[in-house]
Amino acid sequence: MLNVMQRWREPSDCCLRRTGSDTTAGRPACRGDIMREVAVIGCGVTKFGHHWEKDHEDLLVEATYEAIADANVELKDVEAVWCGTFYPSTGISGNVFSDTLKFFGKPISRVENYCATGMDNIRNAAFAVASGAYDLVIAAGVEKLMDAGSRGLPPIEGIFSVAMPYVSAPAMFAMAANRAFKEWGWTREDLAMVAVKNHYNGARHPKAHFRSEVTVEKVLKAPMVAYPLGVYDCSAVSDGAAAVVLTRPEIAKEIVGDDYAVIKAVGMAVETMHPWHRPSESFLSFPATVKAAKMAYKMAGIENPRKELDFGIVHDCFTITELINYQDMQLCKPGEGAELIRNGVTAIDGDFPINPDGGLKSFGHPIAASGVRMVAELTKQVLGKAEGLQVKDAEAGFAHNLGGPYSVATVAIVSRP
Template identity: 35%
Template structure:
């Protein structure tokens, strides 16, 4: 089976852009992606495309993938839309890796987009809610924040996790996002501000919740047969893992973890032949502060119940032993649903290419991305490895 390599990645800014369309945002991301390829790449060299989107607002419910790829000049290139809620473009990247590893394609584009800022708050809540269990969660009035609030309450009760520890996630990620020119909420916040914000769904407050965003992101995955045509410093897709679970939180045996994330991580570590100790940074799915803490445990960065202490120790800060969400994460960078997973890969590419600016991790060799759909109905994990550093 052929190896797959990440040779380029780029994104639009994340935020509210009333003057932009989903097509124009995708073009921005696509252009940034092709420009990031060290030796260059033309649209005509792309064999296939996978595009993730939830389809918020009903703009182009059918054929939204071809709608954006045709717009950027990929005429005639096979394009598949991937929908897995907030994990849509993370799974699009996985599909691109599979296409390359199977030998069916040499150069594959994976990306995603979403426009969320042009709807009322009620409409936005509706579209976010469709990623939960429809009959017994969404239609009964449970919000997305409400579901994660239940998870937070359960974790706090079982492991004595505190609101202060939840707030430390926000402080850390805002500090990183303030260094990211693409971040929607690119400003720092104090611990006091993060603790005293208005309640959204007890025990989560405003600073514990990510924003809704417009944005797009893309990544280019190529085979070992052609990688030398695009870069002299290849980044190998060392491991990929995915998992699914019950869509409804109420259907699960436990609220203090995301089994799909744990399954995805174990598969990715196994494929890569690595452990969490081998990682130099990680981008994890922090739609709510509790989601980042759950990710620490599900991805085996720490033992169950120790996530609060881990963030409090500073280990996951930019200068810590394992920096997490150097981009600012969903909390600060933003969360355009269909673009989020690919956007995490953008950060991994920048870190491993030494192009992350003020938030650059020192000499990273390996990084992990973790993308979750809904409250854990789906999850996907990728591990990227700087090939030249490993071979040296």
């Protein structure tokens, strides 16, 4: 039946590049046709960091109320919710939102997808709006890791012991760094410059966990975690929550005028949980990111992201990840990632700023909150309302998550209407 499926797929390849609703008149709904019509009209983000005095319920309430106030709607206007968690509350389903917000009698889904949990919640919420099933929904994510009882990511009994018996997250990405050093001549200084850039940006964001600049020297002299990754090459454990309000553009216009952003696409790819068992594993590229980016660019009709987009927010769980992400996101060719940081291309005043918010390096990575926060940052940037540093003339950008043992990636593209 492949021929049938190919026939159906071909005309849809260009769907997202069409403009004007008249092109769909009289025809069945076509792939992706409606995807670009999902509007972000409100964003809420807690301060990320130590929240010893707050539970994840407190954080979720704070982010959600900020989002609905920003959207100029009330909680009772919300028809459905997608609320992600990874560590805390695994297994408490939609109740993580319903009991916390006293939001009863409506649909709430919990979507979980490793470190891409937050953005996959947005993805599913966007599909539901695009399908016409709901007019106004919330996608949220919350995580509370500071009091998990350990430093680094807490173990998941019976899961990680099977999947990753010996490999911690820093060890996984350290292998990538060592390979990049050997293959392309990248250095610890290159990695350090990523930390310097992201902490420069994050120091100016009121909601970042770490708000101080670092120097290359400080990064290089920091305690080693997994060679060549020192403390400042790693993102931190953190608490936080984020929420966005999604609707259709026609409704957005009525509520907030032109003050909304549009989700053009959300690409996603899942690979193996055991990448190091694949003979083809190079550690020089994360295939999930490459595939998710291709999907997103195709959905949004983007052929040259470096030219057609203005900035990006990437999953910088480690400094090496950011440099490899440059390549996987097609901002440069393989091996050239370090050149972008050396030449200031990805600095806040560079040609293509990356992580103007400060990234996971400054915010930490409360798993399910991160992807939602990233889309909120994207939205604020394209609306010219960035809380930290504003990217000049930002009209469209991408956000990217990489999760699990780099087995899942999501890429969202957000622009002005």
